[in-house]
Amino acid sequence: MANQQGSFLTAIDVGSAKTVALMVEMTDGGLRYRGHGVAESRGSRKGVIVELDKAVASIQKAVESAEDIAGAPVEHALIGVGGAHVRGVNSHGGISLGTRPREIGRDEIKQAVDRARAIPLPADREILHLLPQEFILDEQAGVHDPLGMMAARLEVRVHMVTAATSATQNVITAVNKAGVHVDDTVFEPLAAADSVLRNDEREMGVCLADIGAGSTELIVFQQGAVAYTGVIPIGGDHFTSDLSVGLCTPLAEAEKIKKIYGNAIVTLIPEGNEVEVPSVGDRPSRLLPQRLVAEILEPRARELFEMMRDNLRQSGMFDVCLAGIVLTGGASRLPGIFDVAESVLRRSVRLSWPRAHGQDAVDAIRTRIRNSSRHGQLWPARACSPRPARRSLGHKIESAVSRKGSVSRVQLTSAHYPLPTDS
Ligand SMILES: Nc1ncnc2c1ncn2[C@@H]1O[C@H](COP(=O)(O)OP(=O)(O)OP(=O)(O)O)[C@@H](O)[C@H]1O
Numbered sequence: 001m002a003n004q005q006g007s008f009l010t011a012i013d014v015g016s017a018k019t020v021a022l023m024v025e026m027t028d029g030g031l032r033y034r035g036h037g038v039a040e041s042r043g044s045r046k047g048v049i050v051e052l053d054k055a056v057a058s059i060q061k062a063v064e065s066a067e068d069i070a071g072a073p074v075e076h077a078l079i080g081v082g083g084a085h086v087r088g089v090n091s092h093g094g095i096s097l098g099t100r101p102r103e104i105g106r107d108e109i110k111q112a113v114d115r116a117r118a119i120p121l122p123a124d125r126e127i128l129h130l131l132p133q134e135f136i137l138d139e140q141a142g143v144h145d146p147l148g149m150m151a152a153r154l155e156v157r158v159h160m161v162t163a164a165t166s167a168t169q170n171v172i173t174a175v176n177k178a179g180v181h182v183d184d185t186v187f188e189p190l191a192a193a194d195s196v197l198r199n200d201e202r203e204m205g206v207c208l209a210d211i212g213a214g215s216t217e218l219i220v221f222q223q224g225a226v227a228y229t230g231v232i233p234i235g236g237d238h239f240t241s242d243l244s245v246g247l248c249t250p251l252a253e254a255e256k257i258k259k260i261y262g263n264a265i266v267t268l269i270p271e272g273n274e275v276e277v278p279s280v281g282d283r284p285s286r287l288l289p290q291r292l293v294a295e296i297l298e299p300r301a302r303e304l305f306e307m308m309r310d311n312l313r314q315s316g317m318f319d320v321c322l323a324g325i326v327l328t329g330g331a332s333r334l335p336g337i338f339d340v341a342e343s344v345l346r347r348s349v350r351l352s353w354p355r356a357h358g359q360d361a362v363d364a365i366r367t368r369i370r371n372s373s374r375h376g377q378l379w380p381a382r383a384c385s386p387r388p389a390r391r392s393l394g395h396k397i398e399s400a401v402s403r404k405g406s407v408s409r410v411q412l413t414s415a416h417y418p419l420p421t422d423s
């Protein structure tokens with residue numbers, strides 16, 4: 001991740017609700033926070049750019065706020081990718097090293113991984129991550145790093161995360177148009193997992209559910225490796241639109257009511273509590289029972305966790321999650337959601353929220369660094385393109401930012417994973 005910015009690293013998360021840019025510095029003592037910016041997301045929905053100019057403006061706003069705090073320009077960034085277009089699939093492949101066992105080198109590992117990833121993909125999909133689960137040496141499974149070991153046959157199991165090429169490319173284009181070159185992409189829950197999951201949970205088997213605004217992303221770890229990724233097309237915005245319709249109030253008011261008075265368990269709300277609910281148009285606001293708010297939210301919460309349970313069951317992952325389910329993401333802040341999750345999933349559930357705004361972005365960086373050093377060769381790297389010009393005016397650090405060149409289209413390399421050189 002070395003780039004023109006020396007030891008600075010930036011991650012950008014273009015979420016459905018908020019866009020976050022975060023800058024950190026790599027120091028001998030680890031990552032040091034240097035600045036972050038948050039802007040309301042406009043023009044992006046459920047991981048897909050729907051209005052490019054608005055999305056670009058949100059990214060610029062978040063980036064400029066981060067730059068102002070850090071006192072340095074953002075030139076390159078990692079970006080988060082998520083949404084219903086992301087899919088995960090397990091694959092398996094291997095090579096024979098001859099009739100007698102011989103030492104396994106980097107080339108052999110690369111060839112085995114090549115076999116594992118050689119499954120037909122539709123033309124409109126690209127690989128985001130190739131995550132090794134285990135290597136199998138002469139039928140001996142469970143090897144984490146076969147480099148230097150002896151075998152006559154080397155096999156590998158990998159989890160491949162794929163995304164719709166156009167959806168990913170449009171996020172890259174928006175970030176490019178905001179004047180930032182994209183170094184790499186990270187599946188958002190993979191980054192979140194680095195922050196909120198403990199090693200013992202990953203070993204035992206755990207599902208992290210990132211309940212965002214537009215969707216809920218799932219990632220299951222088993223024996224320390226990613227076993228499954230999936231997306232459920234329900235997020236916090238569905239709760240808000242249910243309230244908007246059910247209470248006949250504008251979406252913005254429904255969002256406020258959800259955050260202040262919302263609860264996913266009706267019986268946790270004392271009878272007699274009332275909420276002032278603004279009406280649409282010029283009708284006067286009304287006083288409605290707070291329980292009505294929960295009566296609208298509870299079925300949606302149940303539906304979300306029933307879909308999660310069915311999704312995990314159908315993929316054979318439900319029984320893998322012996323350490324339970326961890327909920328994160330903005331929508332998991334709804335009071336009572338924990339109780340609904342436990343009653344539907346019948347697993348131990350815990351909540352774990354990012355520690356601060358922009359934490360997803362820190363996690364993205366940490367994940368990228370961790371994977372770079374451990375099995376970075378299995379991450380698809382994107383080819384570098386010339387950095388496009390920042391379009392914003394009046395920016396304080398503009399002198400440091402090149403203004404020439406047009407918006408670049410980052411060349412998608414569809415999962416080539418350069419092995420580190422021996423040097
Ligand atoms: N206190 C709260 N109670 C209930 N819901 C909340 C609360 N705070 C935030 N939310 C909801 O969380 C959602 C935003 O979550 P988050 O910030 O994780 O989304 P995002 O990362 O921008 O979106 P996505 O991951 O879907 O692209 C919104 O639907 C918002 O209404």
Ligand SMILES: [Mg+2]
Binds near residue numbers: 015016082212213
């Ligand atoms: Mg998110």
